[in-house]
Amino acid sequence: MRLDKLLANMGYGSRKDVKGLLKKKHVSVNDLVVRDGSMHIEPSTDVVKVKDEVVEYKKYIYLMMNKPAGYISATEDTREKTVIDLLSPEMQHFQPFPVGRLDKDTEGLLLLTNDGNLAHQLLSPKKDVYKTYYAKVEGNVTEEDVKEFTNGVTLDDGYVTKPAILEVIQRGSISEVKVQITEGKFHQVKRMFIAVGKKVSYLKRIRMGELELDSSLTPGNYRELNEKELSYCQSLT
Structure with missing residues (x-):
């Protein structure tokens, strides 16, 4: 994967923003300063840092949201507010989508992810979740x-x-x-x-299923699934 693509995907801004970080020598790979965004890296083994902070690479994200009324369960819409509008730009970079849907006026537990296989399994009638x-x-x-x-x-x-x-x-x-x-x-x-x-x-x-809405999440707020919650979801695949 290209270094500039990884940093953009991890929420460090646009390619232009990433180019600025590289130019200012804020990025290192395996403790060596890198200024070339086209450099190819292996996210699972190379240690990438921005301003001396390690970049933790994620391919997938798994979010639990307390959906508020007034938002539709879609990735985009020209007339209505969507649940994606509630996410930070850093999370939107992953291009997540809602797992199933809740009606516009329905509140509560909604999962969002960019892991298509997991979403398919959670929604499969055969799983009886x-x-x-x-x-x-x-x-x-x-x-x-x-x-x-x-x-x-x-x-x-x-x-x-x-x-x-x-x-x-x-x-x-x-x-x-x-x-x-x-x-x-x-x-x-x-x-x-x-x-x-x-x-x-x-x-x-x-x-x-075994996934319960976090009572500390107010309507419109969200968090990443913890290890136990994610393990449960993955056990269904």
Whole structure:
């Protein structure tokens, strides 16, 4: 890999910015100052430093975001704000994409990565990775609703969902529930409640398999997966 490409990919600015760092002798490879950005290096073995700080090369990034309402799960859009807009330029350099999607008005756990294989495995129906949501629902959620979810709900298009787990946290005119599903049909949770005569007024994804939303992440914030979380995701591939 070219040295200037590596530095640009690692967030040290544009090729022009990197050229400036090289010209000012701020870059070294294996403790030797380098001014030629076209130099080819091996990221796994060569030690690259910028201003005496080691550049840790990453090919892939894995981010956990607490998606806020008002953003769409896409890489770009001419009319809407996307979750990529919430990332720093350093992270955008990796060209990550959301793993699956959350509706514009849905909040919560969203993974972003540039690792296509891992994303494919997480979304594969064969893996049955369950997704858990917290929801506020207009209307009193009954035991009959719980049974219907357990048996599979018939949606408006005639599709019968796979069995889902519906846990009632609080009943009332506005019920609070947790829903666990293994599918990801369009607006699925909302449509399941419509099928039993209820309406979802708030929806937040809190878990994907063993991956739980970090409670310290406020809406719009994100962090890289820790070693345990990444190991879980990679175990699915």
